[in-house]
Every structure is written in structure tokens, then in C-alpha cells.
Amino acid sequence: QSVLTQPPSASGTPGQRVTISCSGSRSNVGSNTVNWYQQLPGTAPKLLIYSNSQRPSGVPDRFSGSKSGTSASLAISGLQSEDEADYYCVSWDDSLNGWVFGGGTKLTVL
Amino acid sequence: EVQLLESGGGLVQPGGSLRLSCAASGFTFSSYAMSWVRRAPGKGLEWVSVISGSGGSTYYADSVKGRFTISKDNSKNTLYLQMNSLRAEDTAVYYCAKRSSKYYYDTSAYTDYWGQGTLVTVSS
Numbered sequence: 228q229s230v231l232t233q234p235p236s237a238s239g240t241p242g243q244r245v246t247i248s249c250s251g252s253r254s255n256v257g258s259n260t261v262n263w264y265q266q267l268p269g270t271a272p273k274l275l276i277y278s279n280s281q282r283p284s285g286v287p288d289r290f291s292g293s294k295s296g297t298s299a300s301l302a303i304s305g306l307q308s309e310d311e312a313d314y315y316c317v318s319w320d321d322s323l324n325g326w327v328f329g330g331g332t333k334l335t336v337l
Numbered sequence: 338e339v340q341l342l343e344s345g346g347g348l349v350q351p352g353g354s355l356r357l358s359c360a361a362s363g364f365t366f367s368s369y370a371m372s373w374v375r376r377a378p379g380k381g382l383e384w385v386s387v388i389s390g391s392g393g394s395t396y397y398a399d400s401v402k403g404r405f406t407i408s409k410d411n412s413k414n415t416l417y418l419q420m421n422s423l424r425a426e427d428t429a430v431y432y433c434a435k436r437s438s439k440y441y442y443d444t445s446a447y448t449d450y451w452g453q454g455t456l457v458t459v460s461s
Binding site: 317330 | 374381383384387396398399432437445447448449450451452453454
């Protein structure tokens with residue numbers, strides 16, 4: 228059972244907009260920044276969003292992040308087949324004194 | 338270009354030991370904290386440990402505290418993870434990861450680069 232809660236799966240058709248949620252508590256998402264990672268099958272994770280909503284250079288602006296209270300979300304617009312991957316949120320937890328990941332969301336492009 | 342190359346994974350019996358290495362290049366190794374993150378088969382990512390840029394400060398997940406030791410040799414640009422008293426639940430792909438800050442306690446920092454991972458299998 229992960230400290231941060233993500234839906235195990237999400238799906239959409241090419242061109243659609245999908246949103247992946249990440250629910251936490253005051254000790255993690257509510258107090259600290261959230262980062263998002265994409266992991267394509269058989270590859271290493273890749274940073275998608277840092278500090279809740281910042282995009283590293285090279286990440287398309289189709290990807291966006293937001294945070295409100297104890298929840299964060301990742302939005303992907305103009306869905307493409309190459310977006311099919313696992314997505315993870317992560318934040319520091321003040322009570323556990325460690326970084327906690329969400330369980331991951333498997334995105335399927337139909 | 339930042340590159341992180343892990344090595345040292347393999348098959349080990351329960352209770353055994355293994356040392357992972359991560360050769361880093363493309364950045365000033367001593368200026369950044371480094372961490373290890375793992376992914377068990379069929380499961381999600383789990384943070385394991387972090388070390389400061391200087392190597393003087395370390396931090397561990399409760400699941401590995403007292404069994405794993407993280408270290409770095411800044412003269413060799415290499416990160417290590419010594420794993421002792423291994424258990425079946427330690428079976429995972431272990432990723433070496435570069436943090437965006439030199440401070441291990443910087444909770445607003447993030448992992449900006451990852452290695453390709455090395456598989457550790459703990460089984461009799």
C-alpha cells in the first residue's frame with residue numbers, strides 16, 4: 228500500500244486529454260513539492276514535472292502539473308501513442324522522513 | 338551529457354551480500370546528492386537511500402536501514418550501495434539517480450537523471 232494514492236490505470240484515445248491524480252496527506256503533498264516521472268516499458272524513469280508544475284527542458288508542453296491542498300495531478304493533452312507508460316508521483320513525507328512514491332498509474336492509449 | 342551506469346547486480350541467496358556500483362559522468366559528481374531507487378517486479382518505485390554531494394551525510398528508507406550502506410567516492414565519480422542480510426523482498430531493479438541539489442535533506446530537490454538499472458535477485 229503506497230503512501231501516495233494514484234489510480235492503477237488510465238486510458239484515452241489519441242488527441243484526448245487525460246488526468247492522473249495523486250492523493251496524499253498534510254505530511255507529504257500538503258507540505259512539500261510533488262514531482263512526476265514517466266517510465267516507458269523497459270526503460271529508466273524520466274523526470275516530467277518538478278516542483279508541482281515545472282517542466283524540465285525537453286518535456287513537451289502537452290504535459291502539465293498542478294497541486295491543491297493534499298492532492299496533485301498530472302495532465303496530458305493531445306495524447307499520443309508514445310505516451311503509453313507508467314506514471315509516478317513522489318513527495319517528501321515529514322512524518323516518515325523519506326521520499327514516498329505513488330503506486331504508479333499505467334496509461335494506455337487506445 | 339549526464340551518464341549513470343550501474344553494475345554489480347545478480348543472483349544472491351537470502352542472507353547474502355552484494356555491492357552495487359554506479360559510474361557517473363557528465364557533471365561535477367561531488368556537487369550533487371545521489372540516491373538509489375528500486376522497483377520490485379510487478380510493483381512501483383521505492384526510494385532506498387540518499388547521500389549528500391560530499392558523501393558525509395546519508396539517509397535510508399526504514400525497509401533497508403541497518404542492512405544497506407550508501408557511499409560515494411568523489412575521486413572516482415562512483416556511487417555505491419552495499420547490501421547485506423538480503424531478503425527475498427529486496428529483489429528489484431536498482432536505479433542510481435542524480436539529485437538536483439548537493440544537500441541530501443533538500444526536500445524540494447528532485448531526481449533529474451537516472452541510470453538504466455541493475456537487477457538484484459534474492460533467491461535460494
